[in-house]
Amino acid sequence: MVKQTIQIFARVKPTSRKQPQGIYSVDEDEKSVAALEIILPRDLAEGFVNNKRESYKFKFQRIFDQESKQEDIFDIIAKPVAESVLSGYNGTIFAYGQTGSGKTFTITGGAERYSDRGIIPRTLSYIFEQLQKDSRKMYTTHISYLEIYNECGYDLLDPRHEASSLEDLPKVTILEDPDQNIHLKNLSLQQATTEEEALNLLFLGDTNRMIAETPMNQASTRSHCIFTVHISSKEPGSAIVRHAKLHLVDLAGSERVAKTGVGGQLLTEAKYINLSLHYLEQVIIALAEKHRSHIPYRNSMMTNVLRDSLGGNCMTTMIATLSLEKRNIDESISTCRFAQRVALIKNEAVLNEEIDPRLTIIRLKKEIQELKDELAIVTGEQRTEELTQVELDKLEEQIRSFLEDQDPESRLEVGSDMRKIHHCFHYLKKLLSERKIPEKSEPSPEIKDQDGEVPLKEEEFKKLRDILKQRDNEISILSEIPGKRGKEQIKYQ
Incomplete structure (x- = not known):
């Protein structure tokens, strides 16, 4: 300046x-x-x-x-x-x-x-x-x-x-x-x-x-x-x-x-x-x-x-x-x-200096091609713009096998290719959206108390309480019968 x-x-x-x-x-x-x-x-x-x-x-x-x-x-x-x-x-x-x-x-x-x-x-x-x-x-x-x-x-x-x-x-x-x-x-x-x-x-x-x-x-x-x-x-x-x-x-x-x-x-x-x-x-x-x-x-x-x-x-x-x-x-x-x-x-x-955009585009294109060539030498295959259909089918088969595997230590290995990683996320999202949730709800697991017994449900508790009350009434009635009989015997003598 x-x-x-x-x-x-x-x-x-x-x-x-x-x-x-x-x-x-x-x-x-x-x-x-x-x-x-x-x-x-x-x-x-x-x-x-x-x-x-x-x-x-x-x-x-x-x-x-x-x-x-x-x-x-x-x-x-x-x-x-x-x-x-x-x-x-x-x-x-x-x-x-x-x-x-x-x-x-x-x-x-x-x-x-x-x-x-x-x-x-x-x-x-x-x-x-x-x-x-x-x-x-x-x-x-x-x-x-x-x-x-x-x-x-x-x-x-x-x-x-x-x-x-x-x-x-x-x-x-x-x-x-x-x-x-x-x-x-x-x-x-x-x-x-x-x-x-x-x-x-x-x-x-x-x-x-x-x-x-x-x-x-x-x-x-x-x-x-x-x-x-x-x-x-x-x-x-x-x-x-x-x-x-x-x-x-x-x-x-x-x-x-x-x-x-x-x-x-x-x-x-x-x-x-x-x-x-x-x-x-x-x-x-x-x-x-x-x-x-x-x-x-x-x-x-x-x-x-x-x-x-x-x-x-x-x-x-x-x-x-x-x-x-x-x-x-x-x-x-x-x-x-x-x-x-x-x-x-x-x-x-x-x-007054500026970077020529045309030259910058040419330089970046050249740099991208050089990186693709280096990647092809490491992986042994030529890098293309998009994954082929064969690669996509193989990748989706890997994802399904991974989801079906019951081993918690299993891993999904797709390499460092960002195209494959992005496709994995898209495919998992697709599977999640297509998954059907069952209408019948599964019973919740039973929780036991300190004595190891399963606690009663409210309806069963009410029913048993009614039965208990009925039994108490029967006992009280039966307990009064021997007293009545003794009084009758004294009266007749």
Whole structure:
């Protein structure tokens, strides 16, 4: 597990016209922490007292000045993230800034010169170069390209883009499993075995992107785009597979409608863009606060898709693109403030390893067959899945002989075969259920008393008592007869 805060970098866009000196300055101290100071001189010609701050200072991991090249951006920002993805960790690089500040040029690049290639094509070249060098593992690479336009998701690699309007295309929807993992429905995964195939997919997706001309930018991207590289690696003979994904995100630029003066469709697009960026800022603020129980990821599709990248299992890097012209100073300060809040978020990147179920099944089947072969060598007979009918008949005959045997010391020997043991229990249960209980009850054994005589039953005792009483009456009558006779003799004399 790798615990670290989100890395933040700043890139200053070259100005199109001569820029007055002293608007910003870059300072690097001994601790290799770069500081960007934006100077906002007071304009006394505005005709009112201006009490605004004149200086704003922001710290970044590295600040790229107007003379910085695309190669420097890749080597310092993107290359470490790509290396971590090849090792099995998730990674994300996203650019944030106002319209026309250079986000798309930084992430995708320019088409005029080969040296203007951006982070995505350079990262693809680096990844496939490393895959060819590493012959110890087997790699599989897939590409997906998601566009979020007016809060609806679309697959930029869908071949129906050219022939159909955007409303007729199937929308990408978000599904969530019981473990709260995000799955994107209708987003295709295209396999890329070479760098050329991956670059062709990038070119296809860029062709289908929503681009419009605005007063701020002649080719302004009107949607958020997430280019994702999925990499799976496995060593030969091993059941452990590593999965990692690299999100390369080009966010649509925030813009002030009053400044641009757009209307109609462009106004609707600007509302959705600013709203989604507002929700992104809410998520960043919530993540930066300690003891916050709820993070509003579900407010927008973009924050829901990037849930892992923001405060999750990912190594994330942000590039703040700045256009430090006088008219854009306020937006640039806002972008820097946003970056400072992002820098407070801590992510915990975990190595994404799992056991390949297909390989596990193959290994277990092989192990079972080897155990069967070993058992056949010991017993001298080949083990089958079920007992044959001959074996069942023989086993049932053994059970019947065991039950009929009157010897209390007799034993039923069926061996250690669990199939035979289970059948014994089933057969005994069957015999028990079929057994008929006799209706005539057997007499209970007689219990003798201390003198060795059997005690009388209650009916016999009553009968004898009646006879005894009758005999007592007879005796009393007979005993009175001699007395009567004596009295009679005296009387007659």
